[in-house]
Amino acid sequence: MSESVKKPILEVKDLKVHFPIKSSGGLRKKDAVIRAVDGISFDVYPGETLGIVGESGCGKSTTVRAIAQLTKPTSGQVIFQGKDLCKVSKHELLMARQNIQMIFQDPYASLDPRMTVRSIIAEPLIIYNKRHLLPKELSPLEIETRVEDLMERVGLNKAFKNRYPHEFSGGQRQRIGIARALALNPEVILADEPVSALDVSIQAQILNLLRELQKELGLTFLFIAHDLAVIQYISDKVCVMYLGKIVETSESVELYSNPVHPYTKALLSAAPIPDPEVERKRRRIILTGDVPSPDKEHVGCYFYDRCPNKMDKCKNHIPPMFTVGPHHNCACWQLEEKFPLAESEK
Amino acid sequence: MKFTDRFKKQIHDREEMHKLNKAGRNGAKNEFNQTVQGNSLSKDAWRRLRKNKAAVVGMCVVILYAIISLCAGILPIYSYEEIIIDHQYLPPSLTKTAGELMLKRQLSEMYATSWRQGRLSVTEEEDAMLNNWITLDDTNKVWNWCYEEGEKQRAAGTYVFSASEQKKYDRLQDSIKNDIQVTINSVRWVNPENGKSYKLDNLDYDTLVSIYAKALGGIDEQKVRTSLETGVNSQIQTEVKTKNSESELTAEDIQSLVAMEKDSLGEDGVQAKEKSLAVDNINVLIQNAMTKQIKQEIKAGTNKEFPYKDTETLFDDINFKVEASLKNSRRYILGTDNLGRDLLSRIIYGGRISILIGIVGTITSLFIGIIMGSLAGYFGGRVDYYIMRFVDVLYGLPYMLLVIICMAIFGTNILNLFFALAMVSWLTIARMVRGQIMSLKNQEYIEAARSMGAGGWRIIFRHLVPNSLSVIIVYSTLRVPEFIMQESFLSFLGLGVQAPLASWGSLIGDSTQGMTKYPWRLVYPAIVMTLFLFSMNFFGDGLRDAFDPQSKNML
Ligand SMILES: Nc1ncnc2c1ncn2[C@@H]1O[C@H](COP(=O)(O)OP(=O)(O)OP(=O)(O)O)[C@@H](O)[C@H]1O
Numbered sequence: 001m002s003e004s005v006k007k008p009i010l011e012v013k014d015l016k017v018h019f020p021i022k023s024s025g026g027l028r029k030k031d032a033v034i035r036a037v038d039g040i041s042f043d044v045y046p047g048e049t050l051g052i053v054g055e056s057g058c059g060k061s062t063t064v065r066a067i068a069q070l071t072k073p074t075s076g077q078v079i080f081q082g083k084d085l086c087k088v089s090k091h092e093l094l095m096a097r098q099n100i101q102m103i104f105q106d107p108y109a110s111l112d113p114r115m116t117v118r119s120i121i122a123e124p125l126i127i128y129n130k131r132h133l134l135p136k137e138l139s140p141l142e143i144e145t146r147v148e149d150l151m152e153r154v155g156l157n158k159a160f161k162n163r164y165p166h167e168f169s170g171g172q173r174q175r176i177g178i179a180r181a182l183a184l185n186p187e188v189i190l191a192d193e194p195v196s197a198l199d200v201s202i203q204a205q206i207l208n209l210l211r212e213l214q215k216e217l218g219l220t221f222l223f224i225a226h227d228l229a230v231i232q233y234i235s236d237k238v239c240v241m242y243l244g245k246i247v248e249t250s251e252s253v254e255l256y257s258n259p260v261h262p263y264t265k266a267l268l269s270a271a272p273i274p275d276p277e278v279e280r281k282r283r284r285i286i287l288t289g290d291v292p293s294p295d296k297e298h299v300g301c302y303f304y305d306r307c308p309n310k311m312d313k314c315k316n317h318i319p320p321m322f323t324v325g326p327h328h329n330c331a332c333w334q335l336e337e338k339f340p341l342a343e344s345e346k
Numbered sequence: 347m348k349f350t351d352r353f354k355k356q357i358h359d360r361e362e363m364h365k366l367n368k369a370g371r372n373g374a375k376n377e378f379n380q381t382v383q384g385n386s387l388s389k390d391a392w393r394r395l396r397k398n399k400a401a402v403v404g405m406c407v408v409i410l411y412a413i414i415s416l417c418a419g420i421l422p423i424y425s426y427e428e429i430i431i432d433h434q435y436l437p438p439s440l441t442k443t444a445g446e447l448m449l450k451r452q453l454s455e456m457y458a459t460s461w462r463q464g465r466l467s468v469t470e471e472e473d474a475m476l477n478n479w480i481t482l483d484d485t486n487k488v489w490n491w492c493y494e495e496g497e498k499q500r501a502a503g504t505y506v507f508s509a510s511e512q513k514k515y516d517r518l519q520d521s522i523k524n525d526i527q528v529t530i531n532s533v534r535w536v537n538p539e540n541g542k543s544y545k546l547d548n549l550d551y552d553t554l555v556s557i558y559a560k561a562l563g564g565i566d567e568q569k570v571r572t573s574l575e576t577g578v579n580s581q582i583q584t585e586v587k588t589k590n591s592e593s594e595l596t597a598e599d600i601q602s603l604v605a606m607e608k609d610s611l612g613e614d615g616v617q618a619k620e621k622s623l624a625v626d627n628i629n630v631l632i633q634n635a636m637t638k639q640i641k642q643e644i645k646a647g648t649n650k651e652f653p654y655k656d657t658e659t660l661f662d663d664i665n666f667k668v669e670a671s672l673k674n675s676r677r678y679i680l681g682t683d684n685l686g687r688d689l690l691s692r693i694i695y696g697g698r699i700s701i702l703i704g705i706v707g708t709i710t711s712l713f714i715g716i717i718m719g720s721l722a723g724y725f726g727g728r729v730d731y732y733i734m735r736f737v738d739v740l741y742g743l744p745y746m747l748l749v750i751i752c753m754a755i756f757g758t759n760i761l762n763l764f765f766a767l768a769m770v771s772w773l774t775i776a777r778m779v780r781g782q783i784m785s786l787k788n789q790e791y792i793e794a795a796r797s798m799g800a801g802g803w804r805i806i807f808r809h810l811v812p813n814s815l816s817v818i819i820v821y822s823t824l825r826v827p828e829f830i831m832q833e834s835f836l837s838f839l840g841l842g843v844q845a846p847l848a849s850w851g852s853l854i855g856d857s858t859q860g861m862t863k864y865p866w867r868l869v870y871p872a873i874v875m876t877l878f879l880f881s882m883n884f885f886g887d888g889l890r891d892a893f894d895p896q897s898k899n900m901l
């Protein structure tokens with residue numbers, strides 16, 4: 001299949017999520033907003049894994065929640081199966097959600113402590129069954145069988161199905177969460193840091209499980225992490241986010257071998273390398289300053305305050321995405337001379 | 347057609363599930379091929395509850411109370427509303443009969459009087475002691491002391507009854523031996539034509555009139571009709587008078603009011619009143635006739651075993667059950683009240699009403715409170731704003747005043763009491779539930795449910811409410827006692843249950859007069875009530891722990 005024929009399954013176009021914050025004190029102060037996500041665009045292709053990295057608070061979770069329509073985006077489009085999810089009716093949204101399921105970050109908080117594993121996994125089935133949205137109506141018996149199959153699929157003993165979540169370890173709970181996400185046979189799974197709350201050894205197990213499931217069921221993942229190693233392991237393409245903006249997107253291999261944006265470089269240099277020789281020799285890029293608060297409007301590069309090689313232009317002009325290579329784009333003014341924009345993109 | 351098909355399919359599926367459950371599929375096999383039976387939330391809760399000793403004891407006590415109140419009708423206790431004036435204020439006693447207690451009281455009184463008259467010889471010291479007790483208002487002690495001293499002296503022959511005392515004593519002895527209490531039950535009229543029997547209430551007016559006429563000794567039916575009419579008339583008149591007791595009414599006003607009242611009742615209403623009057627009168631006639639008859643039999647020397655139960659027929663075709671007992675051989679283990687009613691049965695019947703008020707009030711207030719609170723908490727924004735302002739306004743009004751106004755407007759009966767208490771008691775629950783839900787609704791599992799397309803109701807009632815359950819349960823078990831207390835307060839003000847019905851609260855309230863002289867009237871209901879409230883609290887605590895699957899006292 002040639003690249004040009006492949007159509008994205010999920011398109012995000014100029015997505016913005018701004019949270020209004022009520023200003024206290026001060027009369028007639030303009031209501032400020034937190035620009036948690038400030039105009040990002042990307043495409044996800046079927047069967048692929050798109051990773052999103054970025055430091056804490058850069059808006060990764062908000063992006064995912066906006067895609068799943070758990071938070072209403074301020075503007076922008078989320079196009080799934082040709083429909084803009086921000087504008088569809090309730091019914092259509094339900095239909096779409098059947099194909100977009102989520103795995104959550106915290107395996108402790110994301111399972112209702114008062115439900116047994118069985119009812120947790122069966123819940124999406126029951127909801128969709130009741131609304132007659134499933135392709136085929138399920139009997140209680142079929143639901144039961146499906147739950148057991150799912151449990152076995154994610155590596156849980158089905159004998160545990162009557163237990164409560166608190167009787168499981170973190171890894172097991174995350175498996176329950178995965179089984180729940182798989183219950184409706186979705187096409188896309190939005191995984192919001194599914195492993196960051198887990199132990200390293202368990203992380204590997206869960207990642208392997210996700211990869212297996214992807215291969216078997218042809219799933220598409222939108223995978224969020226702040227751990228570069230995890231992203232490298234699981235994703236085909238990577239977006240690097242900074243302060244609600246995407247600064248660099250690339251294929252995974254390319255990004256790790258050839259980072260372009262100074263922020264990506266800093267991130268990569270900060271990650272420890274498990275080879276003491278290399279680790280000792282390499283030079284780290286230390287970022288100075290804190291992540292600026294996302295509540296002010298930017299006129300220049302979002303990374304300006306902390307960039308080690310900033311220029312005058314960066315201060316007042318937001319950099320566009322420069323094409324560095326095939327599937328490799330980066331937003332940094334330094335690339336302007338080497339990779340000038342095509343006339344049409346200006 | 348489609349619907350029935352689906353229904354059939356559902357039933358079929360259920361059966362399949364059931365079979366599989368039985369075959370142990372639901373309790374799936376573990377790696378050792380053992381069947382692991384699942385625990386439902388309630389089963390699990392029960393297991394944990396059993397571990398908690400205090401809660402189990404509390405639960406047992408609560409259940410015991412429930413059983414006793416449910417079975418009050420068939421327990422071997424005296425009637426809770428039967429007034430026996432002779433038995434006023436009898437102290438509790440396990441061994442002594444009412445007669446013996448009455449005798450003792452009579453004797454104490456006599457000895458005390460004779461001490462005052464100087465006929466009971468006492469030393470000076472004793473005299474001072476008695477006077478001191480009197481100044482301390484401790485009449486019980488005086489009477490007890492006089493009784494013992496008098497009995498001693500009478501036995502020794504140093505004290506002799508005066509003639510009037512002797513007469514009183516003999517009369518009392520006689521009445522203790524012979525007084526009988528006759529109760530009439532299940533009065534039925536047998537139709538002589540076809541032999542069917544009817545309850546008097548279900549008879550039509552004309553038959554009732556003819557029965558009544560016969561019972562009165564075969565007088566003219568027309569006379570009976572007029573007498574019933576005047577009877578009802580005077581009933582309505584007294585009602586009207588008590589209703590308008592503040593305004594001064596002339597006889598004419600009253601006449602017109604009565605006519606109005608009658609109009610509003612309609613012909614049927616008036617006739618119903620006449621019927622119930624006739625039934626009451628017939629019952630009284632039967633009772634009097636039976637009392638007379640049994641007394642005569644005793645005088646004539648027939649040996650009747652008491653208590654005596656029989657079915658009798660009077661006035662040709664009225665059947666009824668008679669129960670006659672020697673009035674003064676009754677035993678009141680918890681004493682009697684100011685009208686000679688058995689305190690034990692009043693406590694039991696009172697508990698019935700108190701517990702009912704506690705439970706019904708809690709359930710209704712929970713129902714309203716949970717719905718309002720979760721709507722406000724979950725939807726937030728404008729819904730929240732308006733609901734909570736409404737709650738605030740109600741909060742601002744004095745709670746008891748509101749209840750009292752309610753009761754005053756709608757009249758004092760038990761249903762209105764429930765209604766009034768529930769109307770204003772959901773406020774706290776609503777606030778509490780709202781707070782709980784606000785703190786829970788941003789949890790990730792709620793988000794997860796939303797991402798799976800769960801609607802508002804499902805999220806509220808499947809996720810949010812069950813997760814707030816522990817708080818709700820504890821609060822509501824604490825709420826039951828509170829309702830009982832509030833009802834007590836209202837009964838105390840005369841707005842609660844109306845005599846002859848009783849509740850723990852009204853019993854305690856009534857007992858405050860003469861609290862020092864008749865302490866048992868206060869003590870027993872108070873003990874019974876306190877025990878119940880205690881057990882309820884322990885049970886509630888146990889329930890909270892039990893319903894929390896994460897609670898640590900699992901094993
Ligand atoms: N409901 C909200 N109201 C206001 N601000 C919010 C809200 N949710 C998120 N934010 C803000 O948006 C920004 C992005 O938050 P987000 O949760 O998306 O970060 P994240 O990249 O997922 O971080 P982490 O890696 O720690 O999970 C943060 O500054 C946060 O304070």
Ligand SMILES: [Mg+2]
Nearest residue numbers: 060061105193
């Ligand atoms: Mg996050």
